[in-house]
Amino acid sequence: MASLEINALTYRYGQNKVVDDLNLTVADNEIVCLLGASGCGKTTTLKLIAGLIQPEQGVIQIGGSRVNEHKLFVAPQHRNIGMMFQDYALFPHLNVAKNIAFGLKGLNKAQRDARVKEMLQLVQLEEFAARYPHELSGGQQQRVAIARALAYRPKLLLLDEPFSNIDSQVRFSLINDIRQIIKQQGVAAIFVTHSREEAFAFADKLAIMEQGKIAQLDSAEALYRAPANRYVAEFMGQGVYLDAKKISDYQVSTNFGVIHSSQPLAAHSTGQVYLRPQHMRLINGENHQIELLQQRYLGLDYSYTIVIEDQALELQQSARHAIDVNAALAVEVEPHAVTYFAHEA
Numbered sequence: 001m002a003s004l005e006i007n008a009l010t011y012r013y014g015q016n017k018v019v020d021d022l023n024l025t026v027a028d029n030e031i032v033c034l035l036g037a038s039g040c041g042k043t044t045t046l047k048l049i050a051g052l053i054q055p056e057q058g059v060i061q062i063g064g065s066r067v068n069e070h071k072l073f074v075a076p077q078h079r080n081i082g083m084m085f086q087d088y089a090l091f092p093h094l095n096v097a098k099n100i101a102f103g104l105k106g107l108n109k110a111q112r113d114a115r116v117k118e119m120l121q122l123v124q125l126e127e128f129a130a131r132y133p134h135e136l137s138g139g140q141q142q143r144v145a146i147a148r149a150l151a152y153r154p155k156l157l158l159l160d161e162p163f164s165n166i167d168s169q170v171r172f173s174l175i176n177d178i179r180q181i182i183k184q185q186g187v188a189a190i191f192v193t194h195s196r197e198e199a200f201a202f203a204d205k206l207a208i209m210e211q212g213k214i215a216q217l218d219s220a221e222a223l224y225r226a227p228a229n230r231y232v233a234e235f236m237g238q239g240v241y242l243d244a245k246k247i248s249d250y251q252v253s254t255n256f257g258v259i260h261s262s263q264p265l266a267a268h269s270t271g272q273v274y275l276r277p278q279h280m281r282l283i284n285g286e287n288h289q290i291e292l293l294q295q296r297y298l299g300l301d302y303s304y305t306i307v308i309e310d311q312a313l314e315l316q317q318s319a320r321h322a323i324d325v326n327a328a329l330a331v332e333v334e335p336h337a338v339t340y341f342a343h344e345a
């Protein structure tokens with residue numbers, strides 16, 4: 001059974017349709033990250049799931065139970081969700097143990113104390129039970145926040161930019177720890193972030209959101225290998241488009257030579273390939289009319305900013321294979337799972 005199932009969800013702020021017929025499923029025990037351009041509707045989607053706002057249309061089911069439909073509207077505290085929002089700070093006047101215990105209902109004191117102890121162990125903050133939030137680091141505060149969110153054993157966790165205020169040096173170890181904690185508890189989670197790197201480290205699947213809809217939901221690897229459209233391809237990483245003509249199921253011809261694909265190409269006979277820097281190498285050779293804008297030495301690598309067919313791209317390659325920037329430049333494209341789109345309508 002899915003922990004979350006959303007069908008045809010729609011929401012407007014005034015005339016502005018911010019969530020548009022959105023469908024999304026999160027399996028039990030799965031972490032899904034909502035990623036997309038600023039303003040595409042990520043936070044609004046989380047608020048709809050949480051019950052902080054009411055949809056115009058659509059059905060949301062959490063753990064198999066409908067939380068809205070016609071006259072039904074289940075209040076946030078009865079939705080079986082835990083929330084860790086950027087602006088849902090800890091209560092400053094309560095110590096760590098009391099912050100975690102807040103919201104634990106229907107338990108007697110002994111049960112409540114046992115649950116708080118269990119949660120403190122889970123987030124490895126046993127010695128910090130009596131401390132107040134201002135006496136903790138940002139990372140420790142987020143551990144308390146996750147302990148508080150998990151304390152009443154929700155079916156689904158909602159996390160909105162939970163790591164954005166955390167120092168970059170500790171951010172990725174905190175992300176790993178919190179991922180493990182969530183997996184250990186067997187809870188499903190939806191996570192909103194602006195950072196692809198955070199999404200890769202934290203989520204099982206990424207849901208790429210485009211203008212109020214889910215453009216594609218899959219693993220990061222599948223989104224790289226087979227993006228559903230140009231928005232998803234560009235969102236997953238910088239690249240350049242080259243006009244291309246299909247010459248076999250595994251080969252396209254471009255101004256930069258024949259490119260070999262490790263997967264069958266889409267059906268259209270002409271279109272554009274989207275090439276990412278990691279599949280290209282700048283070399284000295286036959287002049288491909290590549291302009292070098294900038295070269296920087298980064299220690300082990302060189303970074304080259306080049307212009308191909310009016311599109312700028314940054315490539316990094318080992319300083320051991322440095323090229324002569326004053327000689328003619330060309331690119332070599334290695335065989336890979338080529339992304340090949342039809343021409344834009």
Ligand SMILES: Nc1ncnc2c1ncn2[C@@H]1O[C@H](COP(=O)(O)OP(=O)(O)OP(=O)(O)O)[C@@H](O)[C@H]1O
Pocket residue numbers: 013018036037038039040041042043044045194
């Ligand atoms: N309370 C509000 N009243 C009116 N419009 C709003 C309100 N909140 C958000 N919006 C608009 O709805 C759209 C979606 O906002 P939302 O916060 O869901 O986007 P987001 O994808 O989370 O963006 P970001 O990545 O910048 O946080 C935006 O155009 C935003 O300006």
